[in-house]
Amino acid sequence: MTHSDTSPPPSPPPTRAGGLSAVGLRKSFGDKLVLDGIDLNVAAGTVFALLGPNGAGKTTAVRILSTLIRADGGELRVAGHDVAREPDAVRAAIGVTGQFSAVDNLLTGEENLVLMADLHRLGRDEGRRRAAELLRRFDLSDAARKLVSTYSGGMRRRLDLAMTLIGRPRVIFLDEPTAGLDPRSRRGLWAIIREQVADGVTIFLTTQYLEEADQLADRIAVLDHGRIVAEGTAAELKRLVPGGHVSLRFADARSLDLAAEELGGAVQARDDEALTLQVAGDGGVRSLRAMLDRLDSAAVDVEELSVHTPDLDDVFLALTGDGRELSHDGHGHSDDENDDDKARI
Amino acid sequence: MSSLSYTVTDTATMLRRTLRHAIRYPAMTTASLVIPVMLLLLFVGLLGRTLGAGLNAAHTSGSYIDYVAPGIILLGVASGCMSTSVAVCVDMTEGIIDRFRTMAISRSSLLTGHVLSSMIQTTISTVLVIGVAVALGWRPHGGPAEWLAVFGLLELLAFALTWLAVGIGLVSSTPESASNTPMLIQFLPFIGSTFVPTGSMPAGVRWFAEYQPFTPMIETIRGLLTGTRIGDDALISVVWCLGILVAGYWWSSAAFKRDRVQA
Numbered sequence A: 001m002t003h004s005d006t007s008p009p010p011s012p013p014p015t016r017a018g019g020l021s022a023v024g025l026r027k028s029f030g031d032k033l034v035l036d037g038i039d040l041n042v043a044a045g046t047v048f049a050l051l052g053p054n055g056a057g058k059t060t061a062v063r064i065l066s067t068l069i070r071a072d073g074g075e076l077r078v079a080g081h082d083v084a085r086e087p088d089a090v091r092a093a094i095g096v097t098g099q100f101s102a103v104d105n106l107l108t109g110e111e112n113l114v115l116m117a118d119l120h121r122l123g124r125d126e127g128r129r130r131a132a133e134l135l136r137r138f139d140l141s142d143a144a145r146k147l148v149s150t151y152s153g154g155m156r157r158r159l160d161l162a163m164t165l166i167g168r169p170r171v172i173f174l175d176e177p178t179a180g181l182d183p184r185s186r187r188g189l190w191a192i193i194r195e196q197v198a199d200g201v202t203i204f205l206t207t208q209y210l211e212e213a214d215q216l217a218d219r220i221a222v223l224d225h226g227r228i229v230a231e232g233t234a235a236e237l238k239r240l241v242p243g244g245h246v247s248l249r250f251a252d253a254r255s256l257d258l259a260a261e262e263l264g265g266a267v268q269a270r271d272d273e274a275l276t277l278q279v280a281g282d283g284g285v286r287s288l289r290a291m292l293d294r295l296d297s298a299a300v301d302v303e304e305l306s307v308h309t310p311d312l313d314d315v316f317l318a319l320t321g322d323g324r325e326l327s328h329d330g331h332g333h334s335d336d337e338n339d340d341d342k343a344r345i
Numbered sequence B: 001m002s003s004l005s006y007t008v009t010d011t012a013t014m015l016r017r018t019l020r021h022a023i024r025y026p027a028m029t030t031a032s033l034v035i036p037v038m039l040l041l042l043f044v045g046l047l048g049r050t051l052g053a054g055l056n057a058a059h060t061s062g063s064y065i066d067y068v069a070p071g072i073i074l075l076g077v078a079s080g081c082m083s084t085s086v087a088v089c090v091d092m093t094e095g096i097i098d099r100f101r102t103m104a105i106s107r108s109s110l111l112t113g114h115v116l117s118s119m120i121q122t123t124i125s126t127v128l129v130i131g132v133a134v135a136l137g138w139r140p141h142g143g144p145a146e147w148l149a150v151f152g153l154l155e156l157l158a159f160a161l162t163w164l165a166v167g168i169g170l171v172s173s174t175p176e177s178a179s180n181t182p183m184l185i186q187f188l189p190f191i192g193s194t195f196v197p198t199g200s201m202p203a204g205v206r207w208f209a210e211y212q213p214f215t216p217m218i219e220t221i222r223g224l225l226t227g228t229r230i231g232d233d234a235l236i237s238v239v240w241c242l243g244i245l246v247a248g249y250w251w252s253s254a255a256f257k258r259d260r261v262q263a
Helices: A058-065 A087-093 A109-119 A124-137 A153-165 A183-198 A210-216 A234-239 A253-266 A285-297 A312-320 B003-024 B027-046 B048-058 B064-082 B084-093 B096-101 B109-135 B144-171 B175-180 B183-191 B203-211 B214-226 B233-261
Strands: A020-029 A032-042 A047-051 A073-078 A094-097 A171-175 A202-207 A219-224 A227-232 A245-250 A267-271 A276-280 A302-308
Touching (some): A020 A058, A032 A047, A032 A058, A032 A073, A032 A219, A047 A058, A047 A210, A058 A073, A058 A202, A087 A094, A094 A153, A109 A153, A124 A153, A153 A171, A153 A183, A183 A202, A202 A210, A210 A312, A219 A234, A219 A312, A227 A312, A234 A312, A245 A253, A253 A276, B003 B109, B027 B048, B027 B064, B027 B109, B048 B064, B064 B084, B064 B109, B064 B144, B064 B183, B084 B096, B084 B175, B109 B144, B144 B214, B144 B233, B183 B214, B203 B214, B214 B233
Parallel strands (some): A047 A202, A094 A171
Antiparallel strands (some): A020 A032, A020 A073, A219 A227, A245 A276, A267 A276
16 A cells, blocks of 8 residues: 555554543542532544633543543543553553643654654554654654754644554543644644544543634533533534624714613613623524614614624633633623624624 | 563663663763762872871771772762652653553553663763773772672662662652752762771761761772771671662652552
8 A cells, every 4th residue: 555645644443432431520639629520421433522711620530531540439431441440451542632741851753752652562663654654744854853842832732642643542632732822733733633533533622712612522511610510512502501692882872872772671781981782682684684773763873783693602601600710812701792703794 | 462571661662761861961970970080089189198198097008099989989879879869750740751651551661761771870880980990090909709799789789779769759849859859868978988987987977977878888899899808798788778679669669659649
């Protein structure tokens, strides 16, 4: 068989069920309860995202499922093996890329990969071949012989993931894989993750980036204070929060008053300083036209109109109570209006 | 493959990794080679005449380097081994250890790799230090059997101290503390019979110097290579080494397991 330098290497199909499940997973550190009996079910060959604010217990869940620490209770199976009773069988089937890069800074990128290949006992030639292949695929060939301590953040993440993939794991744990990466590197990693899924690998991902979960995950669970507060597809979760709204901005206080009077009960919120009204509505063309007609007939001029459809941010804020711990910018409770840039007219 | 051959393969892989680190970041070479060579130059070149004169009046004949070389060789072994704690601590505080722990590899291979690497480096440095001592005028007169015994004792000491150093590395929270703690042990040969006979020391220090582990080892090596009396010192040395080995190994194993259960 021949294949060109750029084509991804063919991966063997997963030989056994590659999913994972947890029933009643519990863990405390001292008297601090971190995971309060969570249930998870991830089908083989799918992407599952565990979403939650800092301190929700995401990393603890990954560390337990990847055999790094023991659970206090619960029935856990990964790739068909019991995590507590057969940790080595689980380890042979998984790959883990943690939040902090797990690379050897005193080795070169190539040496790191060969080290992993040797620990997977791939054999000298096969190990070197895989290492070269992954370096090429992860755009690290030029830096292959440089010490990892000289790599940029994005390069380290790519190398980290390459080291995880060299043993062809059937289940991959990714703990906030794109935290701190620039948008381009993030998209690159997403592409790599999708390739793995296409090869039948199961991905268990934690993230606090809602867009990431939305982009990648088949199913999403929202973890808050050690409990799963919601689970479903991105679309299902979005349906959990009340429909969207339309935001209207006016030129002056008089117009704002008139409009508020005219629209009456449909007004959800009013901001006298920003001269905006938040009006219930899904942003459909018909309802928008009806609303504008009413304002027109009352001789009120609308300066600006924007439509806000519910996204995972709203789900997250509604479910976890306090979204302030989220790492991305500008998503507090008070400045919702500023974020309504989805469909500015 | 059997689990034994897994252990051997993984240990060889980890040993290659640690040796590569040693070449890139030769801190240990500094400790086990440069320090003893500097001490040789200091005590033989600078202080040797005065110290030798004082020594000859009381105890031995021959030049001072014959007296001081065995102790400095041993000091090099001790400080070389103890620097393993930094390497182990760095491994434990970096993310790579979590990767190793989620792989189906031999658990002990990481630590065994460190220990073997330390033994290899220490052996090479020791040979070089002996070479420097000979170049400076040391004339040991032991036969092959004596030299074999000297290396046997030094390797046993290196093995024992390295496991102790691994333990220190595992329980240290930062590489800085992993580098400071072993200094207590690296300093011990100074308060022993390395540079002057214990008989010349004040009572309290003398008591300590006579009963601390390095003095009987120094006396054993000195006896083997320069013909002074050994007596019980050989046996006491071996017992000390075995004691340190058992304690260090047990401590390291416990600390390595404990680390896995916590955070």
